[in-house]
Amino acid sequence: EPEVTQTPSHQVTQMGQEVILRCVPISNHLYFYWYRQILGQKVEFLVSFYNNEISEKSEIFDDQFSVERPDGSNFTLKIRSTKLEDSAMYFCAGTLSNQPQHFGDGTRLSIL
Amino acid sequence: AQRVTQPEKLLSVFKGAPVELKCNYSYSGSPELFWYVQYSRQRLQLLLRHISRESIKGFTADLNKGETSFHLKKPFAQEEDSAMYYCALSGHYGNKLVFGAGTILRVKS
Numbered sequence: 758e759p760e761v762t763q764t765p766s767h768q769v770t771q772m773g774q775e776v777i778l779r780c781v782p783i784s785n786h787l788y789f790y791w792y793r794q795i796l797g798q799k800v801e802f803l804v805s806f807y808n809n810e811i812s813e814k815s816e817i818f819d820d821q822f823s824v825e826r827p828d829g830s831n832f833t834l835k836i837r838s839t840k841l842e843d844s845a846m847y848f849c850a851g852t853l854s855n856q857p858q859h860f861g862d863g864t865r866l867s868i869l
Numbered sequence: 870a871q872r873v874t875q876p877e878k879l880l881s882v883f884k885g886a887p888v889e890l891k892c893n894y895s896y897s898g899s900p901e902l903f904w905y906v907q908y909s910r911q912r913l914q915l916l917l918r919h920i921s922r923e924s925i926k927g928f929t930a931d932l933n934k935g936e937t938s939f940h941l942k943k944p945f946a947q948e949e950d951s952a953m954y955y956c957a958l959s960g961h962y963g964n965k966l967v968f969g970a971g972t973i974l975r976v977k978s
Contacts, residue, residue, distance in 0.1 A: 788963050802965040860913040
C-alpha cells in the first residue's frame with residue numbers, strides 16, 4: 758500500500774534558524790495538509806493545500822510559515838525563523854476528494 | 870465552533886473486557902466523523918469513519934446526532950489494541966480534520 762513519506766524523522770535546529778520539513782504524498786492525492794502536535798497536546802491543523810494554493814490555514818500558520826509543492830511531488834513546510842514554541846511533531850497528510858486522510862510518520866522538530 | 874472532546878486521557882481495561890472510548894463533538898452542520906489510531910512509534914492510521922458503518926478489528930462506532938457523540942466500542946479487548954485513539958471530525962472530505970485530545974487505551978493481561 759502506498760504511503761506518505763516524511764523527512765527527516767528528527768530535526769534539531771537553533772532558534773532563529775530556518776527549517777524545511779519535507780513530505781512526499783501519495784501520488785494520486787489532491788489535497789495536502791500539515792498538522793502539528795506539541796508534546797502532551799492535541800493534533801492541530803496548520804494548513805491545507807489544493808490546486809497549488811493554500812485553501813485554508815489556521816491562526817497558528819502566521820507569516821513565519823509557508824508551504825509549497827515545487828515539483829508536483831514534494832510538499833514542504835518552511836518555518837522562516839524558528840522559535841522555541843515551534844518544537845513539536847509535524848505531520849503531513851493527503852487525500853483524494855472523497856477519502857479519509859492518510860498521514861506520514863511525522864517529523865520531530867526540536868528547537869534549541 | 871468545531872470541537873471534539875475525548876473526556877478520558879487514559880482507559881485501562883483487562884483483556885477480554887468491553888471497551889468504550891468516548892467522543893463528543895460540536896459542529897454546526899453534518900460533519901464526517903473518524904477514529905484514528907496510533908500504535909506505539911507508528912503513524913496515525915484510520916480505524917473507522919462513520920459513513921462506512923463497518924467493523925474494523927472488532928471496533929464499531931455509531932454516530933448519535935442527538936447526543937452529538939461518536940463513541941468507539943469493542944466487546945472484548947485484546948492486548949494488541951493498546952494504543953492512542955483519536956476521534957476527529959471534518960466538514961466534508963477535503964476539509965481539515967479537527968482532533969480530540971486522544972485517549973490512551975491500555976489493555977492488561
